[in-house]
Amino acid sequence: MTDDTRDKLIDAALMHVPFDGWTETSFRAAIEDSEVDPTVAKALFPRGAVDLALAFHKRGDEAMIAKLKEADLSGMRFRDKVAFAVRTRIKAAEDREAVRRGTTLFSLPPYAPDGAKAIWGTADAIWTTLGDTSDDVNWYTKRATLSGVYSSTVLYWLGDDSIDSQATWDFLDRRIDDVMKIEDAKARINKNPVLSRLMAVPNRLGAAIKPPRKRDDLPGQMRSDQV
Template identity: 65%
Template sequence: MTDTTDPLIDAMLMHVPFDGWTDTAFRAALADTGTDPVVARGLFPRGARDLARAWHDRGDARMVAALNQADLSDMRFRDRVAHAVRLRVEAVDDKEALRRAMVQNVLPLNAPDGARMLWSTADHIWTALGDTSEDYNWYTKRMTLSGVIGSTLLYWLGDDSADSQATWDFLDRRIDDVMQFEKVKARVTDSPLGKALSAPGSLLARLRPLRPRTDVPGGRG
């Protein structure tokens, strides 16, 4: 993030409860911070939408930092995943801003953005936890965890239990579902059909992780 980004995000969060993630709130944030509109549009061409993504990315960065500092050695792997998702929820510094963002993300025009942000969070979690998959498992892990993250955030928005305990119980159930899915996937993979589908030259065997490109400036693959 640039030196301009954090102040703009913080200023934007002051206006989102009233105006949502809109150009009205974006212009107000520019005025509050004294940011040159030309500079701001260079950094955030889509205005509020791109600033919402920057806010999401900041939450991901805070989650990864907390995860890297945590002692996970005595945790089962499923508990490490649950802990990571909990850290991501706790990194949300404005519940109303998240509510406004998720409402916007269900709109057809914005749905791809919302899906990409959830996928990015799932990717950060799996990467931080040491995932080394290089085949279709790379995709299925992130797909299932994206669903867990999205549903947990939605549940948390409506949770009024003490210390959000109902949310953490909900999260544990969703993680159990993911672990069950992984067990079923492993059995299918070991079956004759699974071996045929993942045989050399098959479509599944050709799948490779999406990696950010480093051979072009700003390339993301």
């Protein structure tokens, strides 16, 4: 997919999504308005509006990553960095109604796995950009927890009419504080000699669980020793 063509179709669709949702009607209108060849559009988005909605979400992730890399986060506590990243991602959504329509689309059973994968991808993008080096079960728990925080904050934001979405950011801070309480509890357990011994086996099992590795032996990919 070329970024220019992708963006042309997304931008054209955003004119119709508030009225028709992420539907085939919006997809056809986007093709017509953008003057992209229908065959090319179908090749880029085989499932039509569903894939276009996912591309819209991914573009938001990309915008967030760019802004995080530009920002000076050196003076922030880590919990504040996470909160800043979630706020940045939500602000990168561009169009609240398009997000609302996407939430409706991905709540449907056939597309719920796509929606869950998109949210997981956002959480992964945040942790990766912030420099997460987890190499065990924590890689999964961090992303699962942040997926819950992000998705609940987005739902709150969709109904928020406060000035500058301040109520949403307060809600986000409370959710992150809840997560930090869990992390503090885990730290206390590890410092307690008796509890740490009880957790020794689960901790060893958790350490044996590794995050997915990107394969470099697939057709069309160069191995690291070939670069």
